[in-house]
Amino acid sequence: MQSDTCVIRNARIVQPENVIxxxxxxxxxxxxxxxxxxxxxxxxxxxxxxxKGATLTPGFIDLHVHGGNGGTFTSLDPAxxxxxxxxxxxxxxxSMLATTHTTEFSSLLAILSALSKSSRSNKNGSKVLGIHTxxxxxxxxxxxxxxxxxxxxxNLPEIDEVISSADNFISMVTIxxxxxGGLEMIRYLSxxxxxxxxxxxxxxxxxAIAGIEAGARSATHLFNAMSxxxxxxxxxxxxxxxxxxxxxxxxxxxxxxxxxxFRIALKCKGVDHINLITDATSLAGFPDxxxxxxxxxxxxxxxxxxxxxxTDTLAGSVxxxxxxxxxxxxxxRISQSELSKLTSLNAAKILGKxxxxxxxxxxxxxxxVLLDSELKVCGTMIEGQWKYSSDVWKEELSx
Ligand SMILES: [Zn+2]
Ligand SMILES: [Zn+2]
Numbered sequence: 001m002q003s004d005t006c007v008i009r010n011a012r013i014v015q016p017e018n019v020i021x022x023x024x025x026x027x028x029x030x031x032x033x034x035x036x037x038x039x040x041x042x043x044x045x046x047x048x049x050x051x052k053g054a055t056l057t058p059g060f061i062d063l064h065v066h067g068g069n070g071g072t073f074t075s076l077d078p079a080x081x082x083x084x085x086x087x088x089x090x091x092x093x094x095s096m097l098a099t100t101h102t103t104e105f106s107s108l109l110a111i112l113s114a115l116s117k118s119s120r121s122n123k124n125g126s127k128v129l130g131i132h133t134x135x136x137x138x139x140x141x142x143x144x145x146x147x148x149x150x151x152x153x154x155n156l157p158e159i160d161e162v163i164s165s166a167d168n169f170i171s172m173v174t175i176x177x178x179x180x181g182g183l184e185m186i187r188y189l190s191x192x193x194x195x196x197x198x199x200x201x202x203x204x205x206x207x208a209i210a211g212i213e214a215g216a217r218s219a220t221h222l223f224n225a226m227s228x229x230x231x232x233x234x235x236x237x238x239x240x241x242x243x244x245x246x247x248x249x250x251x252x253x254x255x256x257x258x259x260x261x262f263r264i265a266l267k268c269k270g271v272d273h274i275n276l277i278t279d280a281t282s283l284a285g286f287p288d289x290x291x292x293x294x295x296x297x298x299x300x301x302x303x304x305x306x307x308x309x310x311t312d313t314l315a316g317s318v319x320x321x322x323x324x325x326x327x328x329x330x331x332x333r334i335s336q337s338e339l340s341k342l343t344s345l346n347a348a349k350i351l352g353k354x355x356x357x358x359x360x361x362x363x364x365x366x367x368x369v370l371l372d373s374e375l376k377v378c379g380t381m382i383e384g385q386w387k388y389s390s391d392v393w394k395e396e397l398s399x
Contacts, residue, residue: 004029006384007043011051011370014058014336016345016359025056027366030383035362049386049397051370054378058340058359059094059367060321061347063172063275064132064220064249066099067282068320072293073098073131076111078118080282085125087285088278090388091320092369092377093126095347095357097171099279102135102146105158112166119169127367127382129351130171133162134220137185138200139176144225145308145315146200147297154181156188163192170194171351174220176201177211190215195350197249200225201236208239212246218350221279222248222265223257224314241268247350249277252327253317255305259331271338275347276324281306281316322377329375370397 005028013023013035026034026043034040067073071083081098088096098119100111112131119128136152137159143151152158154175163170172195175182186196198211199220204227219226219240227235240248248269252262256279265274278284282293283301290300290309298309306315321343328339340359348358357367370379370393379397380388389397 005043005045006047006049007040007045008049008051008056008368009039010053011056012053013056013360014340015361016337016341019336022053023056025360025366027384030365030385032360032362032364032366035360052396054373055336055371055375056360057336057369057371058344059357059369059380059382060092060325060343061129061351061358062088062093062096062126062278062321063218063347063350064099064134064277065093065096065280066101066134066316068280068284070282070286072101072282073115074101074103074108074111076114078114078122081115081118082122082125084282085122085128087125088280088320089124089126089380089382090377091322092325092371092380093321094367094369094380094382095127095129097130097132098128099132099134102138102150104150105136105152108133108136109161109165112162112170116166116169124387129353131166131169132172132174132197133170134174135200137173137175137179137182139179139202141202142176142200142225142227144200145297145299145313153179154183154185156181156184159185159188163194172197172218174199175211175216176203177214177216178203178207183210183214186211186214186216193352198226198236198240198246202227203236203239205234205236205239208236209243212239212243217246218275219246219248221251221256221277223261224251241265244273247273247275247346249275251279251317251319252276252324252331253304253319254327254331256314256317259327262328262331266332266334271334271341272346274342275350276321276328276342278319278321278324279317280319283316284318284320286318322375325371326375
């Protein structure tokens with residue numbers, strides 16, 4: 001059991017605007033109470049971790065994750081939810097929005113009820129801050145791996161059923177603004193403080209702008225399953241790239257989007273309005289092969305890619321946030337401070353939780369990731385407790 005007050009010394013501490021090269025951090029009752037440069041001899045606690053020059057960055061916050069290690073959130077079984085949360089904890093995800101996939105509506109409602117309960121009661125794995133429902137309120141023309149027959153039009157009584165089944169734990173809903181009733185639904189969700197995310201959409205530029213004006217604050221996996229940008233038809237992608245306020249998710253596996261597209265998106269949106277996500281499925285962490293997932297459809301995993309078997313349609317990713325972080329560092333010239341916004345701070349901001357999480361600053365929870373010189377996760381801390389440590393770091397981080 002770690003004590004109430006702990007210090008981490010000898011760490012490279014990544015803050016939003018700078019990196020402290022040889023930093024010291026003090027944590028009391030799960031929150032950061034002191035950050036300084038060099039050694040701080042005024043602390044008397046015996047609970048001291050030596051980071052040995054490794055990098056301390058804010059815990060990753062994944063706004064769009066369906067599962068991992070064989071567990072999916074689109075399930076009634078809390079054991080599956082926990083498998084996924086424990087898998088992603090090891091990759092540095094301290095908080096997430098557990099994300100559901102379209103299923104037959106009545107079973108989605110039952111799943112949301114089970115997921116809301118397991119998310120709030122289980123203390124292992126990454127923290128679940130809320131639920132992101134991806135589908136059924138999306139376009140039949142851009143279904144991706146969702147089953148068209150299970151999709152729905154915008155309908156307020158049905159969104160009410162979604163919200164109440166999840167016991168008011170819905171944080172984000174992916175919506176195609178152009179479906180009948182879509183804009184009303186976005187306005188309705190805004191009033192309830194639930195984020196609408198434009199996605200799986202065939203919207204024209206003007207329809208997407210209408211969605212933003214109605215209150216949509218995010219875009220679900222920008223570029224994927226979305227009307228593209230073309231010079232006479234700027235589409236949903238054009239509307240999102242051209243707007244300064246809306247946040248955009250990106251799946252950074254080098255498969256869903258080319259790495260050059262990441263650099264272009266960075267130029268358009270800046271480092272303050274992009275959220276890197278995994279969109280990971282239950283197959284993240286699994287070997288290659290053919291599997292029955294997604295409403296019993298067969299998918300094939302080969303290397304870093306999952307497709308609906310026999311097609312080129314991508315069906316989520318096998319990413320974890322550590323892979324996302326490493327890819328971002330490789331694909332763009334970006335500082336670790338900037339990177340921490342894409343993987344942590346921006347997500348905290350869109351969720352309205354930036355006073356508690358998202359950066360290493362005094363007063364916030366000590367939700368931290370320790371990275372080695374190759375950017376591999378050595379340890380994940382949630383609210384001042386090391387919840388995961390790699391084999392190499394086990395001894396140091398378990399004291
Ligand atoms: Zn999707
Ligand atoms: Zn997804």
